[in-house]
Amino acid sequence: REANVGLIGLGTMGSALALNIAEKGFNLAVTTLHPDRVDEFLTGAGELAENLIGAKSAEEMVAALTPPRSLILLVPAGPAVDAIVETYAPLLSPGDTIIDAGNANFHNTRKRAEELAARGLNFVGMGVSGGEEGARNGPSIMVGGAKESYVPLRPVIEAIAAKFEGDPCADWLGPDGAGHFVKTVHNGIEYADMQMIAEVYGLLRDGEGAAPTDVGTLFESWNAGKLNSFLMEISAEILQANDDATGKPVVDVIMDKAGQKGTGRWTVIEALSLGQSASTIEAAVGARGWSADREARATGENLFPGDAGKCEFDRTDLADALLAARIIAYAQGFQVLTAASEEYEWGIDMARVAEIWRAGCIIRSALLDDISDAFRSDLPDGRLLFAPAFHDALTKGTDAMRRIVSTAILQGLPVPAFSAALAWFDSMRQARGTTNMVQAQRDFFGAHSFERLDQPGSHHGPWAQKNS
Ligand code: 6PG
Numbered sequence: 001r002e003a004n005v006g007l008i009g010l011g012t013m014g015s016a017l018a019l020n021i022a023e024k025g026f027n028l029a030v031t032t033l034h035p036d037r038v039d040e041f042l043t044g045a046g047e048l049a050e051n052l053i054g055a056k057s058a059e060e061m062v063a064a065l066t067p068p069r070s071l072i073l074l075v076p077a078g079p080a081v082d083a084i085v086e087t088y089a090p091l092l093s094p095g096d097t098i099i100d101a102g103n104a105n106f107h108n109t110r111k112r113a114e115e116l117a118a119r120g121l122n123f124v125g126m127g128v129s130g131g132e133e134g135a136r137n138g139p140s141i142m143v144g145g146a147k148e149s150y151v152p153l154r155p156v157i158e159a160i161a162a163k164f165e166g167d168p169c170a171d172w173l174g175p176d177g178a179g180h181f182v183k184t185v186h187n188g189i190e191y192a193d194m195q196m197i198a199e200v201y202g203l204l205r206d207g208e209g210a211a212p213t214d215v216g217t218l219f220e221s222w223n224a225g226k227l228n229s230f231l232m233e234i235s236a237e238i239l240q241a242n243d244d245a246t247g248k249p250v251v252d253v254i255m256d257k258a259g260q261k262g263t264g265r266w267t268v269i270e271a272l273s274l275g276q277s278a279s280t281i282e283a284a285v286g287a288r289g290w291s292a293d294r295e296a297r298a299t300g301e302n303l304f305p306g307d308a309g310k311c312e313f314d315r316t317d318l319a320d321a322l323l324a325a326r327i328i329a330y331a332q333g334f335q336v337l338t339a340a341s342e343e344y345e346w347g348i349d350m351a352r353v354a355e356i357w358r359a360g361c362i363i364r365s366a367l368l369d370d371i372s373d374a375f376r377s378d379l380p381d382g383r384l385l386f387a388p389a390f391h392d393a394l395t396k397g398t399d400a401m402r403r404i405v406s407t408a409i410l411q412g413l414p415v416p417a418f419s420a421a422l423a424w425f426d427s428m429r430q431a432r433g434t435t436n437m438v439q440a441q442r443d444f445f446g447a448h449s450f451e452r453l454d455q456p457g458s459h460h461g462p463w464a465q466k467n468s
Contacts, residue, residue, distance in 0.1 A: 003029035003053050003064050005156055006071045008084055010041045014074035016135035017101070017128070017160070022051040024159040029064035031055040033075065033084075062091045069096040070153055072126075077102045077262075085112060085123075094120030097149045101126045103263050106144075106177030106184060106270075110344075113145060113176045122149035125176070127183020129361035130162065138162030140361035141170035142186070142353075144179025144346075162360025164369075169356040174346030181270075181340055182353055185333045188267025188281040190231070190362050191260075192329035195284035195417040197235050200318055201251075203404070206413055207311045212249035216240035222319055226393075227326075229365030258288040267336060274339040278332040279424050280325065283416035306412045313407065317400035321418065323367075324397020328421040330371060331385040338382070350384075351375035385428060398425050 003026075007018050010032040021028045022045065030052055031038060038054040045052055055061035062069065069092060073084055081100055088098065098121065100109065109125035116123040124145030128135060141161050143150055150157075150172040161170035173182055197219075204210040204218075216239030223232040243250045264285045271278040290297070334350055341348040354372035357363060374387035385394070401422050408415045427433065439450040440461060449458040 001027065001053060002066045003027040004066065004070070005153075006030070006055070006061050006065050006069065007074065008032065008061070008071065009074035010037055011074065012132050013101075013128070013135045015041060016132050017072070017074060017139075018052070019045060019048055020136050020138070020160045021156060022048040024156070025051065026156055026159070027051050027053065029053040029055050029061055031057070031061045033080070058087050058091055062088070067093055067096065068152060069093070070099060070156075071097065072099045072101050074101050077104045077108075081108070081112070085116070089116065089119055089121060092121055095122070097122035097124055097145075097153070099124040099126050099145075099153070100180075101128050103127070103183065103187070103261065104180050105262070105266055106180040109144065109177040109180045117146075122146050124149050124153070125178075125180035126157075127179050127186065129183065129186055129357075129363075131362065134162065134360050134362075138169070138360050140186075140356050140359065140364070142179040142182040142356065143170065143172045144174055144177055144181070145172075146175060147172060161356075164355070164358040167355065169358060169360045171352055171356050173353065174341065174348050176346075177344065178341070178346040178348055181344075181346075182337065182348065184263045184266050184270070185337050185340075186357065186361060186363060187263035188271075188278060188336070189329050189333040191264035191267075191284035191288070192278075192280040192332075192417055193229070193231050193326055193363060193365075195287050196280070196322060196325045196329070196421075197231060198287075199415045199418055200322055201235070201239070203313055203318070203408055203413055203415070207313060207408070207411055209310060212239045212251050218315065222322075225319075226366060227319060227323055229326075229367070230362060231365075255294070256291055257294050258291045260285070260288050264288070267333070270340060271332075271336045274336065274343055276332075276336050276339050277424075278336050279420040280329040280332055280417050283420040287414075287416050309411070311407055311411050313404060314400075317403050320393075320397040320400035321404045322397075324394050324401055324425075325418055325421040326365070326367060327390050327394060327397070328385070328425055329417075330367065331383070332424065334371075334384045383428075385425075394425070398422060 006029040008031050018028055018030050035056040038056060042049045042052055042054050053064045055064050073081060085098060104125060113123040122145060127142035128139045130139035138161055141157050157170045158168040161168040173179055201215055204215045216236050219232055219236035223236055239251060241250045243253045246253060267278060268282045268285050337348060351372045354368050354375060358368045370389050374384060374389050380386035401418055405415055405418050405422055442448040443450050443461050444463050449460055452459050
């Protein structure tokens with residue numbers, strides 16, 4: 001018996017993906033960095049073990065696969081990927097493909113693709129979203145690499161992916177690092193959306209003294225409407241869950257210190273490198289960073305105690321503001337994707353990205369169908385932010401956001417992502433900005449020159465002679 005595909009790494013995501021592949025009827029060879037876990041996994045797989053071949057070494061794995069071989073890696077991003085590539089590359093034959101399905105930095109994927117191409121091997125960077133549940137029952141899959149390497153993979157990937165009205169939420173999006181870049185930006189948007197939901201929770205908790213369950217039922221009602229999304233759904237559930245040990249709402253016993261593995265930060269770094277600023281994502285990454293500084297925050301609270309006064313937030317305003325902020329976060333994410341696609345000549349189809357995010361992934365939401373339609377129609381200046389379909393929601397939602405953000409600010413309640421969303425929106429609807437002043441300053445102290453509104457060319461201000 002030979003396998004169509006091999007999978008290395010039987011951690012949470014690897015195991016779930018392996019069972020998903022086996023369940024769809026493909027023969028899959030599996031191995032892990034700890035070969036003793038292979039038997040354990042096969043036993044736990046039950047009837048699905050019929051489609052699984054356990055390999056205890058790299059040689060066994062390669063021998064179990066029918067060429068051209070496809071080898072999926074689900075191991076922690078970084079050195080583990082390089083180590084496996086080094087072990088397997090000499091054993092593989094030209095035309096074989098290594099698929100990195102972890103959350104890799106796309107720069108590494110580009111490097112690995114180039115190195116392996118020189119050895120006649122394909123390297124595919126594949127973003128997989130949806131957590132453990134998604135990996136087991138249908139994730140969203142973002143593939144990048146040589147287009148021809150997707151041909152043998154496609155039937156497997158489409159079979160295991162989530163479906164939106166029958167359409168597999170998986171596709172080849174571009175060469176080399178395109179798939180991992182799209183996944184990185186997906187995670188960046190995920191950070192922003194999570195932060196915005198957390199900010200609403202914070203306003204209700206600290207501004208109104210609302211109980212978690214009440215916020216949970218509010219979120220549940222929002223999830224039934226235009227704010228419908230996976231993150232809204234789980235937030236509603238989280239807020240209504242009680243801790244087993246204490247019986248308290250579980251959110252009340254969880255430490256306010258957020259972790260991060262890097263994808264949100266990479267989105268921000270890449271955005272800045274591309275001359276963009278995904279400010280809502282940046283706010284979310286920053287908020288996680290500040291959250292880690294827990295002791296200092298306690299000192300700060302003692303030194304600058306907040307106003308204990310309560311305030312109220314209109315529920316419709318909150319919902320409208322959250323929807324507009326979510327549109328803004330997506331618009332910023334897609335702008336980073338557009339800039340990267342141009343820079344690296346990936347030719348990413350933005351409408352298709354939105355389509356494959358409609359199911360399976362963590363940021364799946366009712367908005368994504370409208371976003372893919374928007375990308376397939378004429379967008380003013382090519383900007384998602386200006387899509388006619390979102391005009392009313394943005395007009396209404398940013399008005400609501402002004403009321404929410406100003407109340408929060410007056411009350412001393414931090415809303416970094418909402419504030420960032422509003423600042424960007426207002427900047428993007430101001431034809432005459434204020435960087436004429438910055439240009440003048442640059443010219444004044446550094447003779448950097450500026451462009452004029454009324455004449456072509458580069459110019460200096462009247463201070464030029466005085467300064468010389
Ligand atoms: C997904 C998630 C997944 C994972 C991230 C979260 O799309 O399924 O984004 O990739 O949960 O690693 O990243 P942080 O640990 O940085 O929050």
